[in-house]
Structure formats: structure tokens, C-alpha cells
Amino acid sequence: MGFLTLASLSKVYGDHAAVRDVDLSVAKGEFVSLLGPSGCGKTTTLQMIAGLVEPTRGTITLDGRDITHEKPNTRGLGIVFQSYALFPHMTVAQNVAFGLEMRKVARAERDKRVKTMLGLVHLAQLADRYPRQLSGGQRQRVAIARALVIVPPVLLLDEPLSNLDAKLREEMQFELRRIQQSVGTTTIMVTHDQAEALSISDRVVVMEQGRMTQIDAPYRLYEHPATAFISSFVGKMNRLDGVWRGQGPSGTAQINGVSLPCEQASFPDGQTVALSLRPEKILLRAHGQGRVDGTIVNRFFLGSYWLFTVETPVGALSVSVPNHGEEPAGEGDAVALDWTPASLRVEAITATAGAAA
Amino acid sequence: MSRARSALTPWLLVSPGALLFLALVIVPLVLTVILSFHVYDHGTGIKNEFTLAHYLAVVTDDYYLGIFWRTLRVAALTTLLCALIGVPEAYILARMRDPWRSVFLLVIIGPLLVSVVVRAFGWSMLLGSTGLVNQALQALGFGTVKLLYTETAIVIALVHVMLPFMVIPVWTSLQRLDPAVEAAAWTLGASRFTALRRVVMPQVSMGMLSGSLIVFGLSASAFAIPGLLGGRRLKMAATLVYDEFMHELNWPLGATIAIIVLVANLVIMLAYNRMVEARARRTLG
Numbered sequence: 001m002g003f004l005t006l007a008s009l010s011k012v013y014g015d016h017a018a019v020r021d022v023d024l025s026v027a028k029g030e031f032v033s034l035l036g037p038s039g040c041g042k043t044t045t046l047q048m049i050a051g052l053v054e055p056t057r058g059t060i061t062l063d064g065r066d067i068t069h070e071k072p073n074t075r076g077l078g079i080v081f082q083s084y085a086l087f088p089h090m091t092v093a094q095n096v097a098f099g100l101e102m103r104k105v106a107r108a109e110r111d112k113r114v115k116t117m118l119g120l121v122h123l124a125q126l127a128d129r130y131p132r133q134l135s136g137g138q139r140q141r142v143a144i145a146r147a148l149v150i151v152p153p154v155l156l157l158d159e160p161l162s163n164l165d166a167k168l169r170e171e172m173q174f175e176l177r178r179i180q181q182s183v184g185t186t187t188i189m190v191t192h193d194q195a196e197a198l199s200i201s202d203r204v205v206v207m208e209q210g211r212m213t214q215i216d217a218p219y220r221l222y223e224h225p226a227t228a229f230i231s232s233f234v235g236k237m238n239r240l241d242g243v244w245r246g247q248g249p250s251g252t253a254q255i256n257g258v259s260l261p262c263e264q265a266s267f268p269d270g271q272t273v274a275l276s277l278r279p280e281k282i283l284l285r286a287h288g289q290g291r292v293d294g295t296i297v298n299r300f301f302l303g304s305y306w307l308f309t310v311e312t313p314v315g316a317l318s319v320s321v322p323n324h325g326e327e328p329a330g331e332g333d334a335v336a337l338d339w340t341p342a343s344l345r346v347e348a349i350t351a352t353a354g355a356a357a
Numbered sequence: 358m359s360r361a362r363s364a365l366t367p368w369l370l371v372s373p374g375a376l377l378f379l380a381l382v383i384v385p386l387v388l389t390v391i392l393s394f395h396v397y398d399h400g401t402g403i404k405n406e407f408t409l410a411h412y413l414a415v416v417t418d419d420y421y422l423g424i425f426w427r428t429l430r431v432a433a434l435t436t437l438l439c440a441l442i443g444v445p446e447a448y449i450l451a452r453m454r455d456p457w458r459s460v461f462l463l464v465i466i467g468p469l470l471v472s473v474v475v476r477a478f479g480w481s482m483l484l485g486s487t488g489l490v491n492q493a494l495q496a497l498g499f500g501t502v503k504l505l506y507t508e509t510a511i512v513i514a515l516v517h518v519m520l521p522f523m524v525i526p527v528w529t530s531l532q533r534l535d536p537a538v539e540a541a542a543w544t545l546g547a548s549r550f551t552a553l554r555r556v557v558m559p560q561v562s563m564g565m566l567s568g569s570l571i572v573f574g575l576s577a578s579a580f581a582i583p584g585l586l587g588g589r590r591l592k593m594a595a596t597l598v599y600d601e602f603m604h605e606l607n608w609p610l611g612a613t614i615a616i617i618v619l620v621a622n623l624v625i626m627l628a629y630n631r632m633v634e635a636r637a638r639r640t641l642g
């Protein structure tokens with residue numbers, strides 16, 4: 001049994017189920033991300049844990065204690081809101097001290113803990129500023145300090161980085177992980193940004209339309225997405241439709257008469273299949289030396305890598321190639337594409353899978 | 358040429374407003390000030406001589422000072438009651454969902470669509486010695502109370518009239534407050550009441566300030582309600598000025614009282630504004 005457990009947790013608004021039968025068990029000290037597109041019920045799930053939204057069904061257990069119907073002010077969880085929700089009329093230090101004040105911590109002790117916490121988030125110099133005098137990244141750190149100073153058993157973060165610009169977001173991502181690891185607090189972070197979820201979480205929970213569809217470690221999620229939706233939502237993915245030719249494991253997937261070998265797949269002859277292949281798993285070769293030949297139609301330079309769109313007999317494929325410092329083949333060049341059979345995933349397209357995609 | 362035009366444009370743009378203000382506010386005010394220094398004779402009327410006698414007469418006469426004091430008391434009490442009722446009302450309104458919010462907003466603003474005179478008559482019927490309130494008291498076994506023609510009646514009716522002017526600015530400032538801020542206070546361990554006191558109240562103080570200024574100013578210069586619910590004997594500043602002009606025909610004295618009330622009102626409101634705004638600026642900026 002986990003430290004924080006959600007059991008068939010649901011929230012229904014009128015006739016619309018925002019969250020449906022969510023089961024999740026989070027271990028102590030773990031960093032879990034809830035990942036999903038906007039409107040899939042991430043915030044609702046987080047607010048049910050926080051006690052700000054009353055669940056329609058299900059239970060929430062924290063360290064063996066049922067907290068499903070407990071008031072938010074007695075749960076003692078730390079929450080960082082998407083808007084940060086800092087108290088605008090209080091200084092940074094007063095904001096951080098608020099939770100301790102509510103716990104009737106003595107003045108001297110309070111000041112000491114606020115100071116330590118502000119040091120941890122690198123805000124010691126700004127203790128006497130008001131929130132409006134801070135930048136977005138500084139506000140976010142005040143919000144984290146305010147939530148962490150009460151030493152909560154669980155820290156809940158609702159899209160904590162989405163209000164920051166791209167560069168700062170990347171820095172704060174690792175900063176967040178550093179702070180979390182140094183305090184060791186069990187953390188649940190909500191995000192719609194897959195890169196953010198993959199880079200700093202121990203486990204990622206993918207939500208689709210109120211349901212949790214996959215719970216896995218980031219690299220497993222990336223390599224073995226459970227649904228078509230996840231494979232397109234997490235990372236870039238080439239998707240091709242083909243037909244299985246030959247009986248069982250000895251057959252191959254075919255697109256427009258081109259056979260594409262793959263490992264560990266077995267379907268009846270004539271089964272329509274979906275093939276998925278990550279752009280970075282494809283190698284660019286000289287014309288005639290790969291599995292399929294093609295022509296480069298687009299080339300984009302993205303700093304650390306090049307992104308090509310290659311038109312081939314099996315369809316257009318995205319290919320990403322690390323930047324080695326020399327200019328690679330350009331638009332219009334004839335090339336060939338190669339990949340290992342293991343990196344090509346083949347799934348049967350059934351009526352329901354087609355509807356989900 | 359274009360430079361000359363750009364320098365003139367702002368002046369041209371403000372001139373219609375400025376002229377209107379000058380004609381409708383400044384000119385009558387200056388005339389009133391001049392009038393207040395004129396000598397008045399009961400036999401012959403206003404003379405073309407100047408004196409300070411009216412000002413001296415007003416500030417040394419207990420009758421007038423009593424009325425000023427009552428005006429101040431009634432206006433302050435009305436402002437206080439409006440704040441006590443209006444702020445929670447605005448909070449509840451802000452937390453309501455549509456369609457209820459629209460319905461209750463209409464209920465609060467609705468009275469503004471009815472003439473003050475009509476509403477004052479309504480209250481006088483309710484509060485009279487045989488009115489609904491006294492009938493109810495009698496039915497419950499209490500004796501009748503004299504309500505009409507007392508300060509109580511004036512305050513009750515003023516609160517009713519002024520409440521929207523408190524609710525609306527407070528409601529507006531609550532609209533600007535992120536509801537997550539209050540939720541953040543709860544999650545940090547604050548009870549609902551503590552969150553209201555420590556987090557919500559400081560945020561609405563500017564709305565309360567503007568509401569209080571409007572309510573105080575309008576109550577101190579109210580005419581119809583003290584006129585109809587205070588009766589002939591219980592006077593407030595505005596009814597006193599009216600009497601001097603229309604019954605005593607002593608226009609200079611009426612003008613003097615009007616000017617004194619205006620200045621006093623201005624001083625009180627500016628002082629209050631400075632005090633609260635300075636505090637708000639320290640914390641809100």
C-alpha cells in the first residue's frame with residue numbers, strides 16, 4: 001500500500017464526469033507527474049487530493065488515514081497553484097511565514113525556518129519584497145517555499161511552470177527537482193507538457209478524458225506507449241497504416257507493397273496494422289543503402305539536431321539526426337532510411353482502437 | 358504647424374467638460390460663497406453690504422451645532438452599518454454562481470430604480486405608529502415604539518438607500534481577487550474565518566474605502582429621507598438649509614450653512630481618504 005492512495009476516485013459535474021475511477025498509489029518520497037491535455041481532469045484530481053473539490057465517489061488515503069472528507073486546512077498538504085495565488089498584501093517573508101503562523105509556531109522558530117526555506121529557493125535577498133515586485137520565476141519559488149515550509153507530507157503542484165517563458169521553464173524544471181530531492185517530499189505535479197513530465201518525474205501518469213490510461217517510468221512510457229493517443233502525445237512519432245502479410249510471426253507488415261520487418265509481432269494475414277517509429281530511431285543513409293529510399297522535402301535546423309521530412313514509398317517520415325557540426329544532406333537530395341526492426345512497433349487496428357485514436 | 362496643433366489638442370479636448378463643470382459647479386458655488394457674506398435684514402431682505410455675522414452666528418449657536426453634530430452622527434452610523442451589511446453581502450454575491458448572482462445583483466440594484474421620495478414614503482408607512490412594524494410588535498405582545506420622526510428611522514432608510522453604493526465597489530474589488538488566493542490560505546491551515554480576515558479583507562479595503570466615501574458623502578447631504586422621516590423638528594444639514602431658504606427666506610444664512618457643511622464634509626472625506634489610502638498603499642501599492 002502506498003503512502004498516498006487514490007481508490008476509484010471520481011468527480012461528476014452534472015452529467016459530465018471530469019475524473020473517472022482513478023486508482024493511483026504513490027510511494028513516500030516519490031515524484032509523480034499527472035500528464036494530459038487541457039481539460040482531461042488533472043486539476044480536478046489534484047484539488048480532490050487537496051480537499052478543495054469534494055469527490056463524487058472513491059477514497060483518498062494518506063499514510064493509512066482516510067482523508068476523503070477532511071477539510072483542506074486540516075490535511076496539511078502543500079499546494080502550489082497554477083496562478084501561484086500569493087497573498088498580494090504580504091511580503092515574501094510574510095507569505096512564507098503564513099502557514100507557520102497558522103500552526104502557532106513561535107516567532108523565533110518561525111523566522112528561522114522562513115530564512116532557511118528562502119535560502120533553499122535562493123530568495124534570501126528578496127524577503128521584504130511584495131509579490132508584485134517579483135518576476136514570474138521568483139513568484140513561483142515563493143509559492144514553492146510557502147508550500148514546503150510547513151513540511152507537508154505531500155506537495156501538490158498544479159502546472160507550476162506553465163506561466164514561465166521557455167528558457168526559465170527549463171531551468172526551473174531542474175530547480176524544482178533539486179528542491180524536491182533535497183527535502184525528500186512526496187510530490188505530485190500536474191502538467192500538460194510531456195517534456196517536463198518525462199525529465200523530472202519518477203513516474204508519469206497519463207490522463208485522457210478523466211481516466212488514467214498509463215502509469216509508468218518516463219523512459220518506459222516513451223518506449224512502450226499503451227495507447228495510440230499516448231504514443232502521439234509523448235514525444236514525436238511517425239505513424240503509418242499498413243497490412244500484415246503472411247501467417248503469424250513469420251509475416252511482415254506491408255505498406256504499398258514494401259515489406260517492413262519488425263520483431264515480436266504476430267497477426268493473421270490481411271490484418272490492418274498501425275506502425276509507429278520514433279524520428280530519432282531512423283538513420284539517414286546514402287541512396288540505395290537502407291530499407292527504403294526517399295527524397296528530403298524539408299530540413300529544419302534545431303540546434304542540437306536536424307529534423308528532416310523524407311518522402312518515401314511508405315509515406316512521409318520525420319527523421320531527426322544529431323548535429324555533428326557538418327552540414328548534412330539538403331532539401332531535394334535522394335537518401336535512404338534505415339532502422340533496426342526492434343524500433344518499429346506494430347499494433348493491430350481494431351474498431352475500438354481506431355475510435356480511441 | 359503640426360506642433361502647435363498637438364500642443365492645443367488636449368486643451369480643446371477638455372474644454373467642453375471644463376466649461377460644463379465651470380458653469381454648473383464652480384459658478385453656483387462662487388455665487389453661494391458671495392451670498393453667504395451678504396447682510397440680511399428681516400424687514401428689507403438682502404442688502405448689498407458684507408459681513409461675517411452669519412458665520413459667527415452659526416458657529417456660536419447650539420441649535421445649529423446640534424444639527425451639524427446629528428448630521429455627522431447619522432452619516433457615520435449609516436456608513437458603518439452599510440459596511441457591516443454590505444461587505445458580507447458583496448462577498449456572498451461574488452461567490453454565487455449564475456443565474457443566482459444576476460438575480461441577487463438585480464435585487465440589490467433594483468431599489469436605485471425607484472425614486473428616493475417614494476422609498477421614504479414606503480418607510481414612513483412601515484415605521485409609523487400604526488405601521489406594519491408596530492402592528493407586528495403589538496401582535497407579538499410588545500408595546501408600540503416610536504420609530505417615525507426619530508434618528509433611528511432616518512438611519513434605517515438611509516442604510517437601505519445607500520447599500521448599493523457600498524456593495525458595488527466592494528464586489529468589484531472582490532471580482533479582481535483570484536479565488537485560489539483564499540484556497541491557498543485554507544491549505545496552509547487557515548480556517549474560513551481566518552482566511553477571510555487575513556487574506557480577503559485586506560484585498561477589499563480599497564473597495565470599502567470608496568464605498569464608505571460615497572455613502573458618507575451622500576448620507577451627510579441627504580435631503581428627502583431626513584425631510585420625510587425626520588419630520589419638522591428633527592433636522593439635518595440639508596433640510597436646515599432648505600428651511601432657511603424657503604421658510605425663513607434668509608438666503609445668506611442658508612448659504613453660510615451650506616458652505617460650512619460642504620467644507621466640513623470635504624475635510625472629513627479627504628482626511629479619511631488619506632488615512633486609509635496611505636495604509637492601503639503601504640501594503641497593496
Ligand SMILES: Nc1ncnc2c1ncn2[C@@H]1O[C@H](COP(=O)(O)OP(=O)(O)O)[C@@H](O)[C@H]1O
Nearest residue numbers: 013017018036037038039040041042043044045
Ligand atoms: N466547477 C466545475 N463545474 C463544471 N465543470 C467543471 C468544473 N471544474 C472543471 N470542470 C470540467 O472538468 C473537466 C476537467 O477540468 P480540469 O480538471 O480543470 O482539467 P485540466 O486541469 O486537466 O485542464 C473540464 O472539462 C472542465 O470543464
Ligand SMILES: [Mg+2]
Nearest residue numbers: 042043044159
Ligand atoms: Mg488545470
